Amino acid sequence: MGTTVCYLVRGNGELAVDPPEEVLQAGIASPTDFVWMDVEAPGDAEYARLKHLYGFHDLALEDCANPETRTKLEAYDGTVFLVCRGVNHAPGGEEVDTVPLFCFLGDTYLVTLHPFPVRSVGAVCDRLRKNPRLLLEGPDRVLHLLIDHLVDHYFPLLDAIDERLDRVEDEIFREASRDALPLIFRTKKEVLALRRSAAPLRDILGVLANRGIPHVRAGTQLYFRDVHDHTLRIAETLDSYRDMLTSSLESYLSQVSNRLNDIMKRLTIVATILLPLTFITGLFGMNFEELPLTRGPVGFWLVAGGMGLLAVVLALYFKRKDWW
Template identity: 40%
Template sequence: MTEPRPHKSPAATPASAPADAAPVIAWTGARDGVWNCYHDEKGGGRSQLAIDEIRAAIESGTGTLWVDLDNRNPEEVALLTDVFRFHPLAVEDSLNPDSRVKVEEYDGYLILIVRTIDFVRETEDPYDIETVNLTCFLGRNYLVTVHGAQDTPVRTTAELLSRKPELAAAGAARLMHAVVDQAVNAYFPILDQLDLFMDGLEEKVFASFDQSALREIFSVKRLVLSLRRHLAPQRDVFSVVTNRPSSLLTVETQIYYRDIHDHVLRINDALETYRELLSNTLDSYLTQVSNRLGTVTKALSAVATVSLPFVVVSGMWGMNFDSIPLAHSPYGFWTMLVVQLGLGFLLLAILRWRKLL
């Protein structure tokens, strides 16, 4: 994020915004304080509320408040306990980068932790991925998102919200759906890239037998296993979100989360297919290597067999005895050469007849 984010200081409380106020919800780039926006029940939209106004919006229980926090900033993290009064264990989970994806409901709010993903552009390894947690606190009329440096789902949803303020009017649960949907959709570009990896890998496997092809097979396999490890728990989480009754997620809202659950299942099925393709590709590679080794061994065996008469004949007539037949004949060398060549061609014909060559 490179553009400056102006910090506005509204004079009125969130609930007192005029009914005809034009929505000014916008993602404005670089962080200058806590980014937040509020959509009141009269249709007005505002952003960059002061801390007291955030408290007023929460206490009013009306409208839709969205507060985005960077967990690397202690001042922003303090809002979790000082303003929203979240449980210390829930706050700890939101700050721990190794927290498992999960959904838990507390008194008056729930916490949903999902894992989003992207390729690491700074490394030379094309199969290196980075996964980060995105935590959502959902209350009756507010949504709090907590993340680290990777904020693509939040930024994308905020840009969508700036174009469609009515998204916030649908409620905090629908707003959380939009954020989480972007986090899950981040897996689809990875699958597209994985598909390209698979195509190139199959061509390379059938074109060469070098060690680099084997290394790439295991690199892609490691990528697939890593994706499955991060995605599998989210399948169970969204199954709970879509089926367990909740005071914060109505049946009508849970229908939207079923779409996310369906996406997770589709991604998981695709990864399972890629895993099977990789196993088949590895088997094909090893089979080709084995066949090539068998062909080379077969050729070497044939050469050794055909050269056997040369070794036997030259060894017999090369012994140091005076009584060896043709040892002193002027035709001895040529006779032995003809015998050696004749036996060699005879063995070669037998091998071809038996289809051993």
């Protein structure tokens, strides 16, 4: 069962919240009244009611029933249908949760639907309760307020990602910590998810700001142009974050490769030092009755001392060559 909130503004400035059905129908039919209806988690009953009240196209209502519908802008029989995606990001959280917002715009009405709570809708409702006269500016202006708040909620998440990129750099240059790789991939996944939401929204706002769209007045286009500038900035920031993450991944892999090469070099030096010692011990371990230095009391110490001296000489040589 969905939750519906309805605002009806009369031509004389009178505001009614959740008016009776017959009053709502009269307001929808009146050319001087304005209705904003917001529906959260709509079900079959809500879709049937919207079909009855506004005559929305079945394809548009079918899109509203699918939370994965892509961002788009279409026109249906005198109604502008807009799908955009917002982010519900809790302060301090790291998960990206994108939520669709479906909007139907007409000359005297605005209908918004969303399967889950959308922060921008709540923010605009709070703003309208404090200043109901904003509704007098028309449905296109309320649509602008919704999208403006929706876009503004991207910026705290961008700040959180920026801080996480600093953590990624610290993890990488702290001897290529193992925590860096999952952090890089998680952040890259979130950046791509945000970009998939922000880039189409940027294109749609470009259309709303610069082309003649039905039910969007020239004065409101200026406001949409300002929001479009914000989406351009968001898209450019996400592109830079994506490039930084790609560079961070390359740096991490380079660090790991350098560490592996350093370890292999040290192991090779140790093996090189042990190689002549192994040869000497193998030589004196052969099963012959007569071997030099095997009969005397000092033979063992001479061989052991020579092996130790050889190991020291080789170690000093490698150190001087800066191989160790």
